[in-house]
Amino acid sequence: MTVPTFRFAPSPNGELHLGHACSALLNARMADEAGGRFLLRIEDIDTERCTPEYERGIFADLSWLGIAWEKPVRRQSEHFDDYGEALRRLIDEDIVYPAFMSRGEARAWIAEEATGETWPRDPDGAPLYPPRDRTLSERERRARMDASAPFTWRLDMAAAMEHVSGAIEWQETGAGPEGETGVVRARPEAWGDVVLARRDTPASYNLCVVVDDAIQGITDVVRGRDLFHATSVHRLLQELLGLPVPIYHHHDLVLGDDGRKLSKSRRDTALRSLREAGAMPDDIRRMVGL
Incomplete structure (x- = not known):
């Protein structure tokens, strides 16, 4: 039991x-x-x-x-090794890629490419990461990495979504910002290509939290409503890594x-x-x- x-x-x-x-x-x-x-x-x-x-x-x-x-x-x-192992699994599945653009470069790219258009933003209001690095050839990526160019590992959201079948959901016993409760459908695509690891840290919060919860056998995640939308990313990572799914309860702030x-x-x-x-x-x- x-x-x-x-x-x-x-x-x-x-x-x-x-x-x-x-x-x-x-x-x-x-x-x-x-x-x-x-x-x-x-x-x-x-x-x-x-x-x-x-x-x-x-x-x-x-x-x-x-x-x-x-x-x-x-x-x-x-426990850096635990997160590194999870990241390597995603890299091996070819659903994670090295992203080389700095924040300033990303903003400049968006300003140039989105002339007269509204660039999509994630649920926290940040602009989605541009697609440029996702389309680099493997040869170009390797050359930049061998030259010690700074980069982050980002999830290729489109490729990741192709790796899962059917709707991704979670059981919510609290409530989201719009009163969402019960069975909630995850919408990780709203976040774009999220960061999973940075140059100065071996993994991001999103990756660490799902690995930790699985290792510790967490059955119930109780946390503030400000993390409700991030649960969509966590559910996607759990599906990709074959991890158990807790019940979620998001409470008032x-x-x-x-x-x-x-x-x-x-x-x-x-x-x-x-x-x-x-x-x-x-x-x-x-x-x-x-």
Whole structure:
């Protein structure tokens, strides 16, 4: 029998705020109600911005909230080989390609090619990556790579979609931005050729998260609604890599006074600041609606 398994996966690149508290508390509560497991994962793939100090702060904040988690904690920085193996599988399937254009070059290319037209954008509002590098010959790609030209590995979305049959869906027990719930159809093509690995990091968030969830046996992914649309990419990668599919639950975001998503740069919503100001764990639960 599969044991319900939940996870909270923060990045130690700043202090936890009320939004993180909401997600951690909700995950822990749902795991407890399901008689399941609650895991903590440290998403420190960005080794330049993530620090041990912030990681210790995460442990302190969660302990103060009364949240307990299984040990050992999985740290992404200790599992680069897992992500590299997944990436190699996709490269071998010829659905990933090296992309050499910088952001500035991509913007310039779009400005020239999209004269008088609206260039498509992804759900986050960023322009889709131009098709130029996708059409380079293998000889040209190899020459550039041998010359140490900087590049990222991008998913060839059109080729990837040809590798899957039928509709890609997921079970949503929360709700999307437009109230989407129940069986939701994934639309990864809206993201274009997403980055799967960069020069300075062995894998992107999108690739790491599906590999980690599979390895850790995560059955229920509970996270903020800001990641609802990204689930389409995650479902595609799970299909391509033959990984199990969790149930997804996207919850309301905790917003600031200005109506915007909270940021780690906002000291007034940092859990440590609130604790030092005299707040108690029950105060935090009330503040996040739990």
